[in-house]
Amino acid sequence: MNVVCLDLEGVLIPEIWINVADRTQISELRLTTRDIPDFDQLMTRRLEILDSHGIGIEDIRSVIGEMEPLEGALEFIRELRSRRSVIILSDTFTEFVEPLMAKLEWPVLFCNELLIEPDGRISGYRLRQEDGKRRAVLALQSINLTVTAAGDSYNDLSMLRTADRAALFRAPDSIMAENPDLPAFGSYRELQAFAAPHET
């Protein structure tokens, strides 16, 4: 039995932190793993920045609520879900992406969670586990599911390399160049044909 695991940001929705930086005009939120390679240090810094600007969960949710899925993403996932079980694997936080999940008609999502104080302050976060995307693929394979995966970033590579079938989607040139054996797609039409071929 086949399931499809998809990365979220860059595949179905825009990059959250870049959008939040633009919409809040706090350019420091544009920090990425290129600036601070350690994910924990990066997230801790981002949450400090939000806090120092007095931005709580409701503020950031309303900013994220103004975002839309990528053009064509809803139609893509609607069709894919009618043909395969789909699980979104993401490093983002449930509380952030709920407004976008609603716009994608609530696909199943395994990601991380924020620690939120009663006054709405975001005091920290809870990582589901280290290398969570790859370990989710392994868990699905352990119950005899065949996993097809797609993602766009360096943090997707361990997931893609573990899946039974994998593709890059709208990945930067550097990732495509370093992974020439992975098929690389730019359109949802191509990704649909790859993820749910008509011959099962």
Place this chain on the structure above:
Amino acid sequence: MNVVCLDLEGVLIPEIWINVADRTQISELRLTTRDIPDFDQLMTRRLEILDSHGIGIEDIRSVIGEMEPLEGALEFIRELRSRRSVIILSDTFTEFVEPLMAKLEWPVLFCNELLIEPDGRISGYRLRQEDGKRRAVLALQSINLTVTAAGDSYNDLSMLRTADRAALFRAPDSIMAENPDLPAFGSYRELQAFAAPHET
């Protein structure tokens, strides 16, 4: 992070084989595990019966296509999916239940698959794994997901006993009597409140 695992037949849709027996007027298809306790023997017998009546996959899909989800099931799962990731764990077959999955707006489903010949004859089936419901719960727990489960039958008990939180839903009196420690619900309203409490 919380996920909800639901049994399918009896929880969201009617019992498939009983309905197929009624609609095809082949009473022998009413055989259950009470008549043939071994699941493999039972399924093999059911497929023989279909075959002896010349019923192929398209015939049985059109019979199943006339069925509807249980009253209120769509509204229940729509609301639940907006609050939790939901995975349906079932012993049924993808190819049978697709028409009903469409009516439930395509929730994620882990189940079994049929072996279908080019002429549409159902020649056998492929069990994803033994004790598949329980092992799916274990796999989800292995990636630090907290599992709430609900089901109605004896074949759900190993899943329910493995989940972090579990309830019976519209279960026969015998199962409720034998499992007095499990909460038992009769309405979707109660099951919703249990599966996705507002305090997380």
